[in-house]
Amino acid sequence: MAAATADTKVAAAAAVTGTKQPHVLIVGGTGMLADAAVALCDGTRIVSVLSRSVSWMDGVKKRSKFPNHFVHLKCDYSADTQLVQVLSAATQKYGRFSLAIVWIHSNVSTTAPVTVAGFVDGPYFHVLGSDSASAPETTTLRKEIEPKLGAGFKSSGGSGGPGSGGGLAASVTIGCSYHEVILGFINEQPPAAAIKGYGLTASAHKTRWLTWEEISAGVLLAITTRKPRSIVGTVEPWSLRPKY
Ligand SMILES: NC(=O)c1ccc[n+]([C@@H]2O[C@H](COP(=O)([O-])OP(=O)(O)OC[C@H]3O[C@@H](n4cnc5c(N)ncnc54)[C@H](OP(=O)(O)O)[C@@H]3O)[C@@H](O)[C@H]2O)c1
Numbered sequence: 001m002a003a004a005t006a007d008t009k010v011a012a013a014a015a016v017t018g019t020k021q022p023h024v025l026i027v028g029g030t031g032m033l034a035d036a037a038v039a040l041c042d043g044t045r046i047v048s049v050l051s052r053s054v055s056w057m058d059g060v061k062k063r064s065k066f067p068n069h070f071v072h073l074k075c076d077y078s079a080d081t082q083l084v085q086v087l088s089a090a091t092q093k094y095g096r097f098s099l100a101i102v103w104i105h106s107n108v109s110t111t112a113p114v115t116v117a118g119f120v121d122g123p124y125f126h127v128l129g130s131d132s133a134s135a136p137e138t139t140t141l142r143k144e145i146e147p148k149l150g151a152g153f154k155s156s157g158g159s160g161g162p163g164s165g166g167g168l169a170a171s172v173t174i175g176c177s178y179h180e181v182i183l184g185f186i187n188e189q190p191p192a193a194a195i196k197g198y199g200l201t202a203s204a205h206k207t208r209w210l211t212w213e214e215i216s217a218g219v220l221l222a223i224t225t226r227k228p229r230s231i232v233g234t235v236e237p238w239s240l241r242p243k244y
Helices: 008-017 034-040 054-062 080-094 112-117 130-134 141-148 192-197 212-225
Strands: 023-027 046-051 070-074 099-103 123-128 177-183 185-187 207-209 229-232
Touching (some): 023 080, 034 046, 034 099, 034 212, 046 054, 046 080, 080 112, 112 123, 123 212, 177 212, 212 229
Parallel strands (some): 023 046, 046 070, 123 177, 177 229
Antiparallel strands (some): 185 207
């Protein structure tokens, strides 16, 4: 299938090692998560990156010491059927995902994060914008996934996942653990001593959005700590969030 053009060199690398390498998925890993993608592709894993642009993926590969361990899953995640086909092909070839980092614009697709979860057997890190911090957890994917964990959902067999059609089919095993990574902002308030020493007022502080490097580093830290909900930077006080 053209959309799931797996890098044959990766298969060759796996054959050389003689062992099945863990299979990691990064949805949207060619933008602000590119540093995280490069860090996770350390030669011990196959790292599948799902995005639309081949040239952006080539840029990520060029930064890696292990470009042959990357697999580009060229796919538009707003197209549910294509998403299922691409993930099915990738997991049939390299195994179900033992780790997933998922950055999907909620205004583009609300079903794609759930569809992806059906292919993951390890921790699933859902990267979310700052607005999600104030949203009750009952509105998040957690509500959709967690009731299905161990709730008797059985795989239809093999590593193929849900088959055709979007959304989370009842036949899917949900084997992942769900973790949120909320992108906040940086409060650059001067230390109290500086405020006192230089006669600055609290209003002297500035806030700014996270850099790409900070976002990737925060996601990698969240993978290490495995909290149910991690916040990169801060979301408080919300009134001090940067204006665009
Ligand atoms: N603090 C916050 O709350 C917060 C939250 C979100 C973002 N931000 C900031 O906003 C900036 C822009 O974020 P961004 O998400 O637009 O850019 P981005 O993270 O740089 O890129 C988005 C990623 O998703 C992929 N993608 C986008 N649409 C897709 C689709 N329909 N199907 C498959 N893959 C798709 C992109 O690749 P392709 O285009 O090749 O498909 C890329 O890999 C970031 O740099 C970040 O600093 C801040």
